[in-house]
Amino acid sequence: MHKLLTDSPGEKMLLLGNEAIARGALEAGVAFATCYPGTPSSEIPENFFKISQESDLYFEYSTNEKVALEVGAGSAIAGLRTMVTMKHVGLNVAADPLMTLAYTGIKGGMVIINADDPFLFSSQNEQDNRYYARLSSLPMLEPTNVQEMKDMTIAAFDLSEELGLPVIIRTTTRLNHIRGDVLLGELKPVKTKDTFEKKPFHWVCVPAVSRNLHKLLLERYDKSAEKSDNLSYNQIIGEGKWGLVTNGVSFNYVRDAVSDLGISDKVSILKLGFSWPMPKDLCVKFLKQVEKVLVVEELEPVNETDLKAIAQEEGIDISIRGKGIAGLSRLFEYDPGMVRKAVAQYFEMDYKAPETVDTSDTPELPGRPPNLCAGCPHRATYYCVKQVYGPDAIYPTDIGCYTLGLLPPISMADFVICMGSSVSSGCGFSKATDQKVVSFIGDSTFFHSGITGLVNAVHNNHKFTLVILDNGTTAMTGHQPHPGVDTDPMGVDLTRISIENLVRGLGVKDIHIVKPFKLKKTIEAVKASMEYDGLSVIISQEMCPLFAKATGQFKKSKPFHVNHNKCKNHRDCINLLACPAMYLDGEQVEIDKNLCIGCSVCAQVCPENAILPLKE
Amino acid sequence: METKRLVFIGVGGQGNLLASRLVGEAAMSMGIPAVVSEIHGMAQRGGIVESAVLLGDVTSPIVSTAEADVLIGFEPLETLRAMGKCNKDTVVITNTHPLPPFTVSVGQGTYPQVDESLDLIKKKAKKLIALDGIAIAEEVGNPLALNMVMLGALIGSGTIPIGAEDMKKVLSTSTKKAFLESNLKAFDLGMEKAQ
Numbered sequence: 001m002h003k004l005l006t007d008s009p010g011e012k013m014l015l016l017g018n019e020a021i022a023r024g025a026l027e028a029g030v031a032f033a034t035c036y037p038g039t040p041s042s043e044i045p046e047n048f049f050k051i052s053q054e055s056d057l058y059f060e061y062s063t064n065e066k067v068a069l070e071v072g073a074g075s076a077i078a079g080l081r082t083m084v085t086m087k088h089v090g091l092n093v094a095a096d097p098l099m100t101l102a103y104t105g106i107k108g109g110m111v112i113i114n115a116d117d118p119f120l121f122s123s124q125n126e127q128d129n130r131y132y133a134r135l136s137s138l139p140m141l142e143p144t145n146v147q148e149m150k151d152m153t154i155a156a157f158d159l160s161e162e163l164g165l166p167v168i169i170r171t172t173t174r175l176n177h178i179r180g181d182v183l184l185g186e187l188k189p190v191k192t193k194d195t196f197e198k199k200p201f202h203w204v205c206v207p208a209v210s211r212n213l214h215k216l217l218l219e220r221y222d223k224s225a226e227k228s229d230n231l232s233y234n235q236i237i238g239e240g241k242w243g244l245v246t247n248g249v250s251f252n253y254v255r256d257a258v259s260d261l262g263i264s265d266k267v268s269i270l271k272l273g274f275s276w277p278m279p280k281d282l283c284v285k286f287l288k289q290v291e292k293v294l295v296v297e298e299l300e301p302v303n304e305t306d307l308k309a310i311a312q313e314e315g316i317d318i319s320i321r322g323k324g325i326a327g328l329s330r331l332f333e334y335d336p337g338m339v340r341k342a343v344a345q346y347f348e349m350d351y352k353a354p355e356t357v358d359t360s361d362t363p364e365l366p367g368r369p370p371n372l373c374a375g376c377p378h379r380a381t382y383y384c385v386k387q388v389y390g391p392d393a394i395y396p397t398d399i400g401c402y403t404l405g406l407l408p409p410i411s412m413a414d415f416v417i418c419m420g421s422s423v424s425s426g427c428g429f430s431k432a433t434d435q436k437v438v439s440f441i442g443d444s445t446f447f448h449s450g451i452t453g454l455v456n457a458v459h460n461n462h463k464f465t466l467v468i469l470d471n472g473t474t475a476m477t478g479h480q481p482h483p484g485v486d487t488d489p490m491g492v493d494l495t496r497i498s499i500e501n502l503v504r505g506l507g508v509k510d511i512h513i514v515k516p517f518k519l520k521k522t523i524e525a526v527k528a529s530m531e532y533d534g535l536s537v538i539i540s541q542e543m544c545p546l547f548a549k550a551t552g553q554f555k556k557s558k559p560f561h562v563n564h565n566k567c568k569n570h571r572d573c574i575n576l577l578a579c580p581a582m583y584l585d586g587e588q589v590e591i592d593k594n595l596c597i598g599c600s601v602c603a604q605v606c607p608e609n610a611i612l613p614l615k616e
Numbered sequence: 617m618e619t620k621r622l623v624f625i626g627v628g629g630q631g632n633l634l635a636s637r638l639v640g641e642a643a644m645s646m647g648i649p650a651v652v653s654e655i656h657g658m659a660q661r662g663g664i665v666e667s668a669v670l671l672g673d674v675t676s677p678i679v680s681t682a683e684a685d686v687l688i689g690f691e692p693l694e695t696l697r698a699m700g701k702c703n704k705d706t707v708v709i710t711n712t713h714p715l716p717p718f719t720v721s722v723g724q725g726t727y728p729q730v731d732e733s734l735d736l737i738k739k740k741a742k743k744l745i746a747l748d749g750i751a752i753a754e755e756v757g758n759p760l761a762l763n764m765v766m767l768g769a770l771i772g773s774g775t776i777p778i779g780a781e782d783m784k785k786v787l788s789t790s791t792k793k794a795f796l797e798s799n800l801k802a803f804d805l806g807m808e809k810a811q
Binding site: 012014039040121122145173174175177178179180181249252253259333335336338353354355356357359362364365366368369370372404409478574578580589594 | 649661664674680699701704706718719720722728740
């Protein structure tokens with residue numbers, strides 16, 4: 001049995017933040033869950049995927065976040081308790097349905113998990129999605145620890161049904177990926193079916209209907225504001241004159257700073273757990289009991305600005321500051337030392353930060369950036385394309401492991417902003433320049449948002465080459481399936497969509513299917529694409545070796561070694577491929593037989609045929 | 617209890633996330649409040665993987681610069697790189713077996729001599745416990761047992777209020793049966809080295 005289905009209320013379990021959210025959903029009787037995976041949210045659906053195979057839960061990996069939210073809307077409007085999970089930039093993709101789903105509202109509780117990523121641990125930006133709560137007028141909850149991640153998820157379902165609105169839970173990477181004790185509660189029975197009630201003058205958002213729905217949303221918003229003032233997730237801790245306002249993971253830094261500095265009798269902390277709508281009455285009470293305020297919030301000065309507005313309305317003339325105090329910036333993550341220092345400085349305390357050891361005598365250390373794995377098929381595809389198109393072609397890329405093609409010696413990533421942008425920006429680059437353009441997109445990303453770009457490229461007669469890197473899985477986020485995957489080895493029977501048929505169906509004329517470990521044939525196909533006067537698509541098919549290993553599909557090959565009698569030290573292997581299985585032993589290239597998976601790409605690249613399978 | 621801030625640093629695939637989680641499990645089994653912090657995602661493609669365990673009356677899931685009580689490094693270069701987490705009272709435990717990054721293979725830097733790195737660390741830390749964790753793992757016939765060696769060294773260092781028996785109990789329930797014996801052996805040898 002899956003550990004999150006353990007039916008033992010009162011027991012404690014060490015859970016990852018994302019597991020706590022999944023458990024909270026189960027305790028709330030979630031019947032329906034959808035997602036598009038994205039770090040740092042991915043472990044929530046990963047658990048749902050397994051749980052759905054042994055319980056009544058319906059779960060799907062949807063094609064993208066917009067689809068996930070709309071599928072979820074169908075379920076929640078029919079009356080089922082529904083969860084939709086995504087990373088912060090995923091909510092941009094889902095913003096269109098979000099804004100008007102706020103108008104219609106829902107019937108069964110709907111909780112949207114939105115995982116922000118301050119410091120951009122694995123994202124293209126660090127936007128602050130608290131603005132989405134303000135933009136949509138939807139309630140937002142922000143847990144501060146693992147227990148709250150579970151408890152708030154349950155509260156969010158109840159709140160959602162009471163208000164008739166989807167509720168957004170906003171987490172940040174630190175919270176998604178901490179582990180802590182969680183007190184388990186009861187697993188609620190699940191309602192797996194309901195009946196849709198027709199109400200076209202409510203559910204069909206034509207202008208005349210939406211004018212009324214906007215009014216309804218504002219009424220519901222007022223009701224959520226009352227709730228926000230009265231729910232215990234918003235609270236004032238302490239009665240001191242020094243005011244500290246905080247939310248999310250920063251609450252811990254503030255709490256620890258107050259305890260480290262020994263100032264608990266001097267401070268009042270306003271903890272915003274139900275952070276939108278702002279609990280206005282509570283904020284006023286807080287502002288009246290303190291002399292000055294420091295707002296500690298990662299990313300944008302959202303609470304700071306709102307508190308200043310409340311103070312202005314109430315005629316409260318005290319100093320409210322946040323951004324710009326000590327190290328408190330709009331950039332990146334906060335940490336306990338930074339917050340302790342800011343609190344001490346703002347309230348004019350004597351404080352000496354702990355001193356770090358002197359590292360001035362440390363030599364310059366070589367970097368250790370992440371890298372494509374040993375035997376990664378993307379490396380082979382990149383190699384072949386570069387052999388033909390050279391270093392001067394424009395290489396728009398996309399979001400996935402293959403973005404690591406940015407790094408030398410591959411150096412074949414010239415532009416990426418968001419999922420799907422490789423295809424559409426390729427259209428723009430190829431029209432606006434005389435340079436050759438080769439766009440790279442992964443299979444899952446292609447289904448997510450590359451298809452519309454390709455339709456555009458075909459329809460508008462764009463001329464460039466699109467390489468679809470089909471490794472049979474969504475590798476970067478932990479090997480989730482996607483519509484082009486054979487899901488049988490994962491224990492589920494889903495319909496597989498052929499990328500080739502899809503591309504053909506869209507009207508692409510010049511299509512090449514290649515096996516990237518066969519370098520010669522692949523290079524021939526790439527050449528043909530360059531010679532073709534029009535839009536070419538190369539589908540590069542080779543399973544991600546990590547995924548193949550994890551699902552028992554890996555075909556073991558002998559590792560390779562360098563024959564030193566033949567090797568003339570051209571070092572093409574290292575200089576062109578830089579596979580992590582290779583290393584220098586003095587001046588000599590060696591291959592780590594434990595890392596090498598026997599893909600043979602380096603053996604094909606070696607001009608002396610000095611790289612050979614190892615004879616045991 | 618006194619607060620203890622532990623930083624685990626390693627390279628993707630070395631198993632430091634499992635090690636930090638197991639410390640968290642052991643603390644919980646003893647009723648010690650614990651927060652374990654990990655970063656998943658991009659960092660796991662051969663990059664640096666950092667995790668942290670905070671024990672006692674503290675809820676922040678990050679160890680700031682200069683605030684580690686114990687630094688457990690799974691790779692000597694990465695231990696040296698992470699020294700900014702340390703102050704003069706920090707105990708450093710490191711594996712000495714190098715795993716050069718590919719930037720070194722392509723000539724974008726030189727891997728520092730392990731002995732020199734250890735000397736630098738020794739000069740800065742309160743105490744340095746250095747051991748060849750890979751050699752021990754190979755000795756017990758389980759090349760993946762580096763994290764067990766390092767856990768053993770951590771417990772052997774006596775820096776945290778978790779005893780060998782409590783830790784082993786967690787190991788016994790959390791690792792696969794086929795590896796249990798070699799894991800426990802690796803743990804014991806790591807512990808011996810650190811004592």
